[in-house]
Amino acid sequence: MTIGMTGRINVLIIPISVKRNDILWKSILEDTFEDFLRFFFPEADDVFDFSKDFEYLDKELEQLFPPDNDHYSSKFVDKLVKVFTKEGRDEWILVHIEVQGYTDPHFADRMFTYSYRIWDRYRKRTTALAILTDDNKHYYPSCFEQSFLGTSLRFEFNTLKVLDQCDRKLAESDNIFAHVIMTVKIALKAKSLGQKDLFDLKIQLAKRLISQDIPKWKIGKLxxxxxxxxxxxxxxxxxxxxxxxxxxxxxxxxxxxxDEAVIYITREEAKEEKASEVAKRLMMKNCFTLQEIAELVDMPLDFIEEVKDSM
Known part of the structure; x- marks a missing residue:
């Protein structure tokens, strides 16, 4: 179903903005999870028992991938949620969600790896959903497959490509999660829009949010x-x-x-501002390489390069 860190060690740098967005996604998914399920699955009310609480198994999911496993540790937004169904009083399934913000040729492989480890741990049915927030019009991972000498495997998962979502339908939707998708679309458009146009779009969405019949606490989260x-x-x-x-x-x-996510982000931005000031002073001394400055202020190299470019 398709809906719409450097040195000699090979480590991927995760920019501050990416870390911020990861925090925001983890928070908003929990705040709007019921709406999220209804947005993804039109038949959600017939399948899921919304009278029972959701159980977020993020810590359990982290345990499936040890911290020393660099490819999987703290780089992606992933959620694992226990959801009761209407099939029986104690019947439940798992919902695995990944938010992917850039082109990764190994993404489908990772989704499959998560799937079989989740199955090995819980032995419960799981539906996997990938939210693709990148701007690559040709990037549509939706399955992992392999075959050899008569043995084959094909793993398919649900995907939602934010770039493909219709602005009009999102604006007309009475589902709260549509506002989340619209926000991400505005962020994608920001790369080609002037700041004033971006301001107007952001204000329009904010006005639409406030004018709708949505619980105040949810308006705050959104x-x-x-x-x-x-x-x-x-x-x-x-x-x-x-x-x-x-x-x-x-x-x-x-x-x-x-909420806690916003408090964390505010603290991270304050840390970033302080690190920028220190980095500029170190650059003016001409005694350190950019890599050394990055290590001294405990920030990614690309952040230091951005500070240098702004001087």
């Missing part, structure tokens, strides 16, 4: 996702956006809360 996922390069526009939102929320008697 607004936090919009605010931190779609970032302005122009700090004045960021301030203008915040002021506009404050006016809108006061006018609509909507209270915005701050």
């Amino acid at each position: 607004m936090d996702f919009l605010k931190f996922y779609v970032v302005f390069k122009d700090l004045d526009l960021e301030q203008s956006f915040n002021e506009e939102i404050n006016c809108l929320t006061l006018k609509n008697h909507t209270t915005m809360g701050i």
Whole structure:
């Protein structure tokens, strides 16, 4: 079903923005999980028992991939959720979700590896879903297969390519998760839009959110996702956006809360700003390589290169 770190050690650098988005995704998936299931599966209300709580098994999922396994550790948004079905009082299945933000030729392999390890651990039926948030129009992983001497294997999983989702249908949808997808689409458009156009799009979505009949706490979660996922390069526009939102929320008697994910992101941004200042001072001394500066301030090399380019 298809719906729409460097040195000599080979380590992949994960930019701050990617880490921020990972945190946002993990948070918003839990905050809107029931809506997420209904968005993905039109028959969700007939299949899942929403009267029972979901159980998030992220820690159990991490245990399936030891910390020293570099290919799988802390690089991807992954969720494993225990969901009860309507087949029986104690009958439940697992929902495995991956959010993939860039082209990876090994992604389907990874999805299969997760699948068989989850099966080996739980021996329960699992539905796997990949949310593709990249901007590559030709990247559509949806299965893993291999065959040799009469033995074959084919593993298929559900995919949602954000790039392909229709703006009109998303705007017209009464499903809260559609706002999450729309936010990601705006972030993708940000690469080709001017900052003023991006501001207008972001404000439009915020107004639409506030005007709808959505629980206030969910509006707060969705607004936090919009605010931190779609970032302005122009700090004045960021301030203008915040002021506009404050006016809108006061006018609509909507209270915005701050959850743990937002607190964490704010702390990370403060850390990033401090690291940038220290890095600039070290560069002016001309005594250190960029790699050495990266190690001294405990930030990725690409972050240090961006700081250098901004000087």
